[in-house]
Amino acid sequence: MEIISIEKKTFEEMVSRFDELVTRAGALCPKDDDKKMSGWMDSQDVCILLNISPRTLQTLRDNGRLAYSQINHKTYYLPEDVERVLAVVEKKKESMIIKE
Template identity: 70%
Template sequence: MEIVSIERKTFEAMVAKFDRFVSRMDAICHRHGEKTMSEWMDNQDVCRMLNISPRTLQTLRDNGTLAYSQINHK
Protein backbone atom coordinates (compact mmCIF):
# COMPACT_ATOMS: atom_id res chain seq x y z
CA MET A 1 0.00 0.00 0.00
CA GLU A 2 1.26 3.46 -0.92
CA ILE A 3 0.59 6.53 1.18
CA VAL A 4 0.26 9.90 -0.49
CA SER A 5 0.57 13.00 1.62
CA ILE A 6 -0.98 16.29 0.50
CA GLU A 7 -1.49 19.63 2.16
CA ARG A 8 -4.71 20.14 4.10
CA LYS A 9 -5.54 23.16 1.92
CA THR A 10 -5.22 21.06 -1.25
CA PHE A 11 -7.32 18.26 0.20
CA GLU A 12 -10.06 20.67 1.27
CA ALA A 13 -10.06 22.26 -2.20
CA MET A 14 -10.46 18.80 -3.77
CA VAL A 15 -13.32 17.94 -1.42
CA ALA A 16 -15.04 21.27 -2.19
CA LYS A 17 -14.77 20.67 -5.94
CA PHE A 18 -16.11 17.16 -5.57
CA ASP A 19 -19.02 18.45 -3.46
CA ARG A 20 -19.85 21.01 -6.16
CA PHE A 21 -19.75 18.23 -8.76
CA VAL A 22 -22.08 16.04 -6.69
CA SER A 23 -24.47 18.95 -6.18
CA ARG A 24 -24.50 19.61 -9.91
CA MET A 25 -25.20 15.96 -10.71
CA ASP A 26 -27.98 15.86 -8.08
CA ALA A 27 -29.57 18.94 -9.64
CA ILE A 28 -29.42 17.38 -13.10
CA CYS A 29 -30.92 14.13 -11.81
CA HIS A 30 -33.66 16.00 -9.99
CA ARG A 31 -34.44 18.16 -13.04
CA HIS A 32 -34.70 15.07 -15.25
CA GLY A 33 -36.09 12.69 -12.65
CA GLU A 34 -38.71 11.28 -14.99
CA LYS A 35 -36.10 9.71 -17.26
CA THR A 36 -35.33 6.05 -16.87
CA MET A 37 -32.35 4.03 -18.03
CA SER A 38 -34.36 2.87 -21.04
CA GLU A 39 -34.20 6.38 -22.50
CA TRP A 40 -30.85 6.84 -24.21
CA MET A 41 -29.18 10.18 -24.76
CA ASP A 42 -26.95 11.11 -27.66
CA ASN A 43 -23.70 13.08 -27.45
CA GLN A 44 -25.42 16.40 -27.99
CA ASP A 45 -27.85 15.80 -25.11
CA VAL A 46 -25.03 14.84 -22.75
CA CYS A 47 -22.90 17.84 -23.73
CA ARG A 48 -25.85 20.18 -23.23
CA MET A 49 -26.77 18.68 -19.83
CA LEU A 50 -23.20 18.79 -18.50
CA ASN A 51 -22.37 22.07 -20.27
CA ILE A 52 -19.21 20.61 -21.83
CA SER A 53 -17.77 20.38 -25.34
CA PRO A 54 -17.84 17.18 -27.41
CA ARG A 55 -14.04 16.89 -27.01
CA THR A 56 -14.35 17.09 -23.22
CA LEU A 57 -17.03 14.39 -23.36
CA GLN A 58 -14.70 12.15 -25.35
CA THR A 59 -11.87 12.77 -22.88
CA LEU A 60 -14.15 11.82 -19.97
CA ARG A 61 -15.03 8.59 -21.78
CA ASP A 62 -11.42 7.81 -22.70
CA ASN A 63 -10.07 8.17 -19.16
CA GLY A 64 -12.99 6.23 -17.62
CA THR A 65 -14.50 9.15 -15.70
CA LEU A 66 -17.81 8.78 -17.51
CA ALA A 67 -19.35 5.42 -18.26
CA TYR A 68 -21.24 4.95 -21.51
CA SER A 69 -22.85 2.36 -23.73
CA GLN A 70 -23.03 2.09 -27.49
CA ILE A 71 -25.86 0.73 -29.59
CA ASN A 72 -25.14 0.09 -33.27
CA HIS A 73 -21.95 2.19 -33.09
CA LYS A 74 -23.85 5.22 -31.76
Protein backbone atom coordinates (compact mmCIF):
# COMPACT_ATOMS: atom_id res chain seq x y z
CA MET A 1 0.00 0.00 0.00
CA GLU A 2 1.34 3.36 -0.98
CA ILE A 3 0.94 6.38 1.28
CA ILE A 4 0.57 9.81 -0.28
CA SER A 5 0.80 12.90 1.86
CA ILE A 6 -0.58 16.29 0.87
CA GLU A 7 -0.52 19.70 2.45
CA LYS A 8 -3.36 20.72 4.72
CA LYS A 9 -4.19 23.68 2.46
CA THR A 10 -4.47 21.40 -0.57
CA PHE A 11 -6.68 18.97 1.33
CA GLU A 12 -8.99 21.76 2.50
CA GLU A 13 -9.30 23.06 -1.06
CA MET A 14 -10.15 19.57 -2.29
CA VAL A 15 -12.86 19.26 0.36
CA SER A 16 -14.33 22.67 -0.50
CA ARG A 17 -14.41 21.80 -4.22
CA PHE A 18 -16.06 18.50 -3.44
CA ASP A 19 -18.69 20.30 -1.36
CA GLU A 20 -19.27 22.68 -4.26
CA LEU A 21 -19.68 19.72 -6.61
CA VAL A 22 -22.22 18.13 -4.27
CA THR A 23 -24.16 21.40 -4.10
CA ARG A 24 -24.24 21.77 -7.89
CA ALA A 25 -25.26 18.15 -8.40
CA GLY A 26 -28.05 18.59 -5.87
CA ALA A 27 -29.30 21.65 -7.74
CA LEU A 28 -29.26 19.83 -11.09
CA CYS A 29 -31.00 16.70 -9.85
CA PRO A 30 -34.40 17.55 -8.42
CA LYS A 31 -35.42 15.62 -5.36
CA ASP A 32 -37.42 12.44 -5.84
CA ASP A 33 -40.29 13.87 -3.79
CA ASP A 34 -41.03 16.41 -6.50
CA LYS A 35 -41.52 13.77 -9.20
CA LYS A 36 -43.24 11.10 -7.16
CA MET A 37 -46.90 10.63 -7.71
CA SER A 38 -47.53 10.56 -4.02
CA GLY A 39 -51.02 9.48 -3.30
CA TRP A 40 -51.46 7.70 -6.62
CA MET A 41 -51.93 3.94 -6.63
CA ASP A 42 -51.18 1.52 -9.45
CA SER A 43 -53.39 -1.38 -10.54
CA GLN A 44 -51.64 -3.92 -8.34
CA ASP A 45 -52.11 -1.76 -5.23
CA VAL A 46 -55.81 -1.33 -5.98
CA CYS A 47 -56.35 -5.04 -6.64
CA ILE A 48 -54.71 -5.93 -3.33
CA LEU A 49 -56.62 -3.26 -1.41
CA LEU A 50 -60.01 -4.18 -2.87
CA ASN A 51 -59.23 -7.91 -2.98
CA ILE A 52 -60.31 -8.14 -6.62
CA SER A 53 -58.78 -9.55 -9.79
CA PRO A 54 -57.21 -7.37 -12.50
CA ARG A 55 -60.15 -8.24 -14.78
CA THR A 56 -62.65 -6.98 -12.21
CA LEU A 57 -60.62 -3.80 -11.90
CA GLN A 58 -60.76 -3.38 -15.66
CA THR A 59 -64.54 -3.84 -15.57
CA LEU A 60 -64.82 -1.11 -12.93
CA ARG A 61 -62.82 1.19 -15.22
CA ASP A 62 -64.81 0.26 -18.33
CA ASN A 63 -68.14 0.87 -16.59
CA GLY A 64 -66.97 4.29 -15.43
CA ARG A 65 -67.21 3.41 -11.76
CA LEU A 66 -63.52 4.00 -11.10
CA ALA A 67 -61.69 7.06 -12.41
CA TYR A 68 -58.11 6.57 -13.56
CA SER A 69 -55.19 8.14 -15.37
CA GLN A 70 -52.94 6.34 -17.79
CA ILE A 71 -49.29 7.22 -18.32
CA ASN A 72 -47.14 5.17 -20.69
CA HIS A 73 -49.51 2.19 -20.62
CA LYS A 74 -49.56 2.15 -16.81
CA THR A 75 -52.79 2.93 -15.00
CA TYR A 76 -52.94 5.01 -11.82
CA TYR A 77 -55.80 5.71 -9.41
CA LEU A 78 -56.42 8.35 -6.76
CA PRO A 79 -56.99 6.92 -3.27
CA GLU A 80 -60.21 8.95 -2.93
CA ASP A 81 -61.66 7.27 -6.03
CA VAL A 82 -60.64 3.83 -4.77
CA GLU A 83 -62.30 4.50 -1.40
CA ARG A 84 -65.56 5.40 -3.17
CA VAL A 85 -65.49 2.13 -5.11
CA LEU A 86 -64.59 0.16 -1.98
CA ALA A 87 -68.17 0.43 -0.70
CA VAL A 88 -69.55 -0.80 -4.04
CA VAL A 89 -67.19 -3.78 -4.12
CA GLU A 90 -68.01 -4.72 -0.52
CA LYS A 91 -71.77 -4.59 -1.24
CA LYS A 92 -71.36 -6.85 -4.27
CA LYS A 93 -69.31 -9.34 -2.27
CA GLU A 94 -71.92 -9.35 0.52
CA SER A 95 -74.73 -9.94 -1.96
CA MET A 96 -72.81 -12.87 -3.47
CA ILE A 97 -72.33 -14.39 -0.01
CA ILE A 98 -76.05 -14.06 0.74
CA LYS A 99 -76.97 -15.76 -2.57
CA GLU A 100 -74.85 -18.77 -1.71
